[in-house]
Amino acid sequence: MEYIPVLVLIISFIGLLAIGTPVAWSISISALLTMLVSIPFLPATTTLAQRMGAGLDSFALLAIPFFILAGNLMNKGGMAHRLIAFAKTLVGALPGGLALINVVAAMLMGAIAGSAMASASAMGSILGPEMEKEGYSKEFGAAVNITSATTGLVIPPSNILIVYSLASGGVSIAALFLAGYIPGILTGLFLMIVAMIWAKRKGFTGKTNKGSIRFAQVVKTFISAFPSLLLLFIVIGGIVAGVFTATEASAIAVLYSLVLGFIYKEISFKNLPNILLDSSLTTAIVMLLIATSIGMSWAMSYENIPQATSDVLLGISNNKFIVLLIINIILLFVGIFMDMTPAVLIFTPIFLPVVSKLGIDPVHFGIIMVLNLCIGLCTPPVGSVLFVGVGVAKTSIQKVIKPLVPLFLAMVLALFLITYIPQLTMWLPNLFDL
Template sequence: MDAAILVALILGIGVTLFLIIGVPISVSVGIASVLAIFTIVDFDDGLLTSAQRMFTGMNSFTLLAIPFFVLAGGIMNNGGIAARLVNCAKVLSGRMPGSLAHTNTFANMLFGSLSGSAVAAAAAVGSTMSPMQEKEGYKREFSAAVNIGSAPTGMLIPPSNIMIVYSLVSGGTSIAALFVAGYLPGILWGLGCILVALVIAKKRGYKSQINLTFKQKLFVFIDAVPSLLLVVIVIGGIIGGVFTATEASAIAVVYALLLSFIYRTIKWKDLPAILLDATRTTSIVLFLIGVSSIMSWVMSFTNIPGLIADTLLSLTGNMIIILLIMNLVLLLIGTFMDPTPAILIFTPIFLPIAQSFGMDPVHFGIIMVFNLSIGTITPPVGPVIFVGSRVAGLPIEGIVRPLLPFFAMAVVVLLIVVYVPSVSLLLPEAFNLISR
């Protein structure tokens, strides 16, 4: 049997079987990758190569940004920032029908972009907004669907840990360009959710319940400005070349910590628990990156990405159809795999195919992140739908149907992002971060 086919079977069947019996995905990927290496080199060399690739994969200055951004997100989750952003979102939603639903969406976009976590946004914003919406007569299923459907927008609106991982595995794509490229797709997704919620709110007669005077709106906005400045400082500094993404992540930690102390929402005794939680999350991500580096090496050594590319191109030479196939695969993968391992595994496979058609790696990175972000709201694995259902106090079965219009809108926006490159590339080009 050809080595590439044997390796592909071991990787595919191995990871699948381990996941079925309940082995964590990082361990599943690691074991399957090491077993695959043993088919092409002897035992001693296989162990040595696996260890080298694992540590080489994690030995990157860029990856230091991940623990810092994770820690910054943890501080913000506990630092009273969510409530201020919700209040700011109320001002943005204005007097539209279903204004509380739109407030939820705006707040998820704001908080998700600051924390970089869709799960954190769904939990922090959802726990604040759900009781308010229920009190005003909104159906809990609708409120939960709005919260879940809009939470992943923060994975596209920077800073985004997934984009940092993509930058690493794609061969050094500019993090600054990826961050800036995520703004318009993320905002379009959020606006799509608002449009769906507006149609449903009009149909059900959900009126605006937000009545703030100009003075109150001004106070709410001013109160939220220090929190919003975090994005300006981090992204502005990266784009302006003042500091790197890694340095920006450390600045984000210091700024979030100072802000939380000023708000008096975090005490010194709270820090050990926050640090421990950030350490757990970071260790999982970095271990996954390490074992995925083993898989990437064995796939590259046996030219599996090239074989997959040749197979796809032999089916059709139409770029539109090939992109559609890749998106369908990524949407399917996203339903049972977290975004980080999916990025690590499928970027080396699909990126060369996309580049063979002249696609910019920044554009393709946004496509991958968008696809896998949708996966976070789809069962059976989607973490956001689980958190959102728990916050709403509803079973997942009761949320799936109300969530479908928001899912459909996300797919529509995804297709726009896929087939209209300017949506992703307009801002990076405007800031001279890429050139076409």
């Protein structure tokens, strides 16, 4: 009898996704069906609605719409062009220069905007045509853009780390933000190494690769990009120093991005309504996913599914390396079929008690989970960043798969290093006593 709720949850959720039901509806319907195993219809529907509404009643969640708006303002406000110009002076002279520029610029964009979708859209539309002109294949450019865009979800500020903080019961957002730097940069470096090797083997060399890194040019582009980069220090520095909360920092990011967009003359009052509308639509989608995922998490807790999962995993092994390997494999599989936000909200309450019993820091596990699910964003059939990258490049998923595989493997290698070397994640939070 105790396995019936688990079977109902899994079968209904997978079945609903298989017939094309939107993810949010699939989550809420499967949660309701799970509750109906042991609760009458009217109390079940009422409780689910209450849990969804109460789950959104969180001050920390206010940061998400603000960061989404800030990301859109940055994307439209000319910051991407300046970050790309700065990245060109840093790595443009190396083999596979434009591919490396894409990775570095995506990391910088992610560190400021915290949006993989915005990064993939901006870098793909700006660098994609330029890469084609210099002889790079369209598919290789799309593959680099897709994978590098996800680094912005690990490098702070990151909406998904805020979601993990909520799902974990209040893990420090400041600690999570600091913990994301080294893993995000390490993943970016691995992607750059693979991109360099692939570019050399395929003969992807162009004008950007000629010459050498010039200090004067680096300084010039750095000065141009400095106002954009300054936002990073304001937001993260203020949170770590305790000057303001993550939610207050997100509001400051919106104001700063708006002012900077007007200064750069890339944003006007004429295009503000469209930016606000796009941000509202994205926020609505994200918040609906969060609400339904919180409802499912409550349903699973009521049916003791997390406890049952914990017993099963710890019954297999008490060795934390083996348990983490199993969890990584499960999350890699989950990332193929589920978007990141609901996956974090649903699986954090399941796996966090398991890893906590094994002495793994919740901050460390949060970075493992987020980086793991970043890989899922690059894989079909649900990979949102994959679809954005392919759409911007005007190519097909089938053609992108071949150059995507080595970059995908580089991300997996980075994931396992971060999983089994906790110092990579915990060094900065420990340094600041967070």
